[in-house]
Amino acid sequence: MANPADKPDPNLTTPDEGEVREEELEDIEEEDDYEGEDDNDEATASKPQTREDAAASRANAQNLFRRMGVAPVPVRVHDVIVKGNEKTKDHVIEAEVEGVRQATTLQELLEAANVANFNLRALDIFDSVKITLDAGPPELPDTTNVVVKVVESQSPLAAELVTSTKSQARSSTLEGSLKYKNIFGHGDIWDSSLAYGCDNSGEVGLGLYLPRLRGRPSPFTSRLYLSTQDWLKFSSYRERALGVSLGVLLSKNHELGYTLAWRNLIDPTQMASRTIRRQIGHSLVSDLKYTFKVDERNSSLRPTRGYSFVSTSQIGGLVPDSRTLRFLRQEIDLKYAVPLGFYRSALNFGVSGGITFPWGSGYKSRASSVSERFFLGGNISPVCSLGGPSALWGFKTRGLGPNEPRREVEDDKSGDTYERDFVGGDVAVTAFADLSFDFPLRWFRERGIHGHVFACAGNMAELSGNKYRNFTAPKFLETFRSTVGAGIVLPTSLFRMELNYCHIVKKQEHDRAKSGFFLTFSTPSS
Numbered sequence: 236m237a238n239p240a241d242k243p244d245p246n247l248t249t250p251d252e253g254e255v256r257e258e259e260l261e262d263i264e265e266e267d268d269y270e271g272e273d274d275n276d277e278a279t280a281s282k283p284q285t286r287e288d289a290a291a292s293r294a295n296a297q298n299l300f301r302r303m304g305v306a307p308v309p310v311r312v313h314d315v316i317v318k319g320n321e322k323t324k325d326h327v328i329e330a331e332v333e334g335v336r337q338a339t340t341l342q343e344l345l346e347a348a349n350v351a352n353f354n355l356r357a358l359d360i361f362d363s364v365k366i367t368l369d370a371g372p373p374e375l376p377d378t379t380n381v382v383v384k385v386v387e388s389q390s391p392l393a394a395e396l397v398t399s400t401k402s403q404a405r406s407s408t409l410e411g412s413l414k415y416k417n418i419f420g421h422g423d424i425w426d427s428s429l430a431y432g433c434d435n436s437g438e439v440g441l442g443l444y445l446p447r448l449r450g451r452p453s454p455f456t457s458r459l460y461l462s463t464q465d466w467l468k469f470s471s472y473r474e475r476a477l478g479v480s481l482g483v484l485l486s487k488n489h490e491l492g493y494t495l496a497w498r499n500l501i502d503p504t505q506m507a508s509r510t511i512r513r514q515i516g517h518s519l520v521s522d523l524k525y526t527f528k529v530d531e532r533n534s535s536l537r538p539t540r541g542y543s544f545v546s547t548s549q550i551g552g553l554v555p556d557s558r559t560l561r562f563l564r565q566e567i568d569l570k571y572a573v574p575l576g577f578y579r580s581a582l583n584f585g586v587s588g589g590i591t592f593p594w595g596s597g598y599k600s601r602a603s604s605v606s607e608r609f610f611l612g613g614n615i616s617p618v619c620s621l622g623g624p625s626a627l628w629g630f631k632t633r634g635l636g637p638n639e640p641r642r643e644v645e646d647d648k649s650g651d652t653y654e655r656d657f658v659g660g661d662v663a664v665t666a667f668a669d670l671s672f673d674f675p676l677r678w679f680r681e682r683g684i685h686g687h688v689f690a691c692a693g694n695m696a697e698l699s700g701n702k703y704r705n706f707t708a709p710k711f712l713e714t715f716r717s718t719v720g721a722g723i724v725l726p727t728s729l730f731r732m733e734l735n736y737c738h739i740v741k742k743q744e745h746d747r748a749k750s751g752f753f754l755t756f757s758t759p760s761s
Contacts (some may be wrong), residue, residue, distance in 0.1 A: 307340040310338070310339070310344055312336050312338060315335065317329065318382065319385045319387070322387060322420045323360065323417060327420070327422045327447070328355065328383055331354040331355050332354075332383055334347040335351055344368065348368070352366050358446055359424065360416045361387055362387065363386040364384075365385075366381065367381075368380070369382055391416045392413065393413075393416065394412070394414075396412075397409075398756075408430050410428060410430040411430075412426050413426065413428075422445065423445050424443070425443055427441050428442070436463060437462065438461065438462040438463075440458050440462075441460075442456065442458040442459075443456065455484075456481070459479050460480070461475075461476070462475070462476050463475045466633070469633040469657055470507075470511060470659075471507035471641060472511050472514075473501050474500055478494060479495055479496070481493045492523070492524045492526070493522070494521070495521050495554075496520040497517065497518075497520075498518050498519070508655070508658065510602065510605070511656055511658065514602070518559070519558045520551060520560055522552075524547060525549075527544075527546045528543075529542075529544045532570070536619065536726040537683070538572040538581065538618070540574050541572055542569070542570060544570075547565070549562075549564040561595040562607050563591065564589070564590070567587065567623070568585065569587070570585035570618075579673045579685070580672035581670075583667075583669040584669070586665070589662070591662075598699075603661055603698075603700075608661060609625075609660050610660075611636060611665065612635055613625060613633075614755050616628075616731060616755060617667045617669075617691060620757070624663040624664060626665070628720060628737050629738075629739050630716065634746060634747035634748055635716055635743065637657070637658050637659065637697050638657045638745050639655060639658055641654060661699050662706075665691065666691065669687055669689040671686070672687070682725075685726075686721070686722070688721040689719070689720055689721070690717070693715065694711060694715045694716060696711055716741055716748070717739075717740040719737075719740055721735070722734050731759075732757075733753075734754055735755065736751070737750060737752075737753055
């Protein structure tokens with residue numbers, strides 16, 4: 236389950252730019268003869284009753300607007316008043332609007348109120364949110380009360396049906412979820428989901444999301460899942476896992492996660508290669524993962540400026556059990572978009588790398604787990620994917636890298652069975668460059684349809700099991716795979732669709748790649 240967005244609304248106006256909206260000031264009452272009317276008569280306290288009062292209030296607002304355009308207007312928040320929350324706890328709402336208490340000028344207060352409004356809507360438990368500024372007590376000049384009025388969701392149940400394409404998946408996945416919001420009034424969202432892929436993969440899960448953990452501004456997620464992944468066609472094994480995952484978003488850029496799962500690899504065909512056969516059976520996964528992520532691109536589907544950087548560090552084997560997988564894994568991903576100034580053209584380029592290695596007694600001679608290795612290729616654009624090496628235009632899923640012959644070859648004229656198993660690599664590197672541009676025709680520009688030309692390259696190698704002795708940098712660079720091509724891109728609000736012609740410049744023996752036309756669907760990584 237995805238966390239609510241933690242970025243402020245990009246459309247918010249900032250006082251520094253002199254774009255404070257006058258209608259926002261109409262809710263601020265600065266009348267010198269304010270007498271503190273009865274709080275129970277809200278209409279009387281907040282609306283002028285005569286034409287003269289209305290004109291005076293309007294004049295005060297216009298005068299205040301002019302003052303704000305010239306210099307900061309000092310103000311102090313006296314109180315934050317929450318209304319309309321029947322189930323939601325006050326502290327949940329007050330925590331999201333805490334920033335307004337730090338404001339010292341009216342300009343800062345309006346900006347903080349806009350951010351607080353966005354944060355409350357992002358909780359996804361309110362139908363509407365309205366924040367107004369009322370005059371403070373008459374005996375305390377230059378003060379204001381912040382009034383937060385919310386309307387809780389009338390229906391706590393919400394259903395969702397989405398499709399996605401992940402970098403490690405061989406096909407698209409259809410996922411349906413049912414969410415129950417705010418059961419205990421802490422902004423909690425409970426969900427149950429069912430996902431199914433065209434490759435016979437599937438997952439059933441139960442999840443919980445909390446916007447804050449023990450009062451700290453750190454969203455917390457937990458998930459119990461039962462999943463199956465079918466890699467029989469590519470690597471002669473099927474993977475099943477039952478586990479629980481926990482995640483904490485420490486800040487905007489830092490995330491910490493823990494997974495405890497019981498994993499089982501099976502080979503129902505009895506055709507697996509030697510490397511795969513050695514790993515068939517049960518294992519325990521207990522790993523801690525830290526992710527640092529910065530994404531300053533202006534779009535995840537068609538970036539034309541900005542950069543992104545993701546670093547993921549992972550350590551497995553945190554429980555004292557002989558069947559625990561002990562491994563270290565590091566991934567980095569850097570992307571940059573540069574506008575060129577004509578036809579909304581932009582050059583996107585990026586590089587990704589990753590390495591994994593076992594640790595513990597005898598780690599040099601022990602092979603790494605095939606589930607933790609890197610695999611390249613697949614039906615996804617590297618422009619969208621974030622996190623590590625995976626995508627490579629023109630190559631099929633798990634279509635390159637170290638491979639071994641299977642025990643026997645099934646006579647299948649349909650071409651659905653391969654003679655070799657791709658076993659993955661312990662180190663992988665990919666790089667790409669993508670030049671996007673608008674078409675001259677207005678009809679295409681209005682619909683976001685644009686063209687692009689691209690080039691990409693990548694490679695991987697084995698290091699564990701004493702194979703690091705055969706690894707050399709010149710040989711690794713010499714066996715790089717590469718692709719060039721061009722195509723048409725149709726970005727939508729949900730995914731990026733590409734019709735590309737890919738030309739394989741370089742591939743190695745047994746690689747599954749060919750030149751031709753490809754239709755791809757890519758969703759941005761979270």
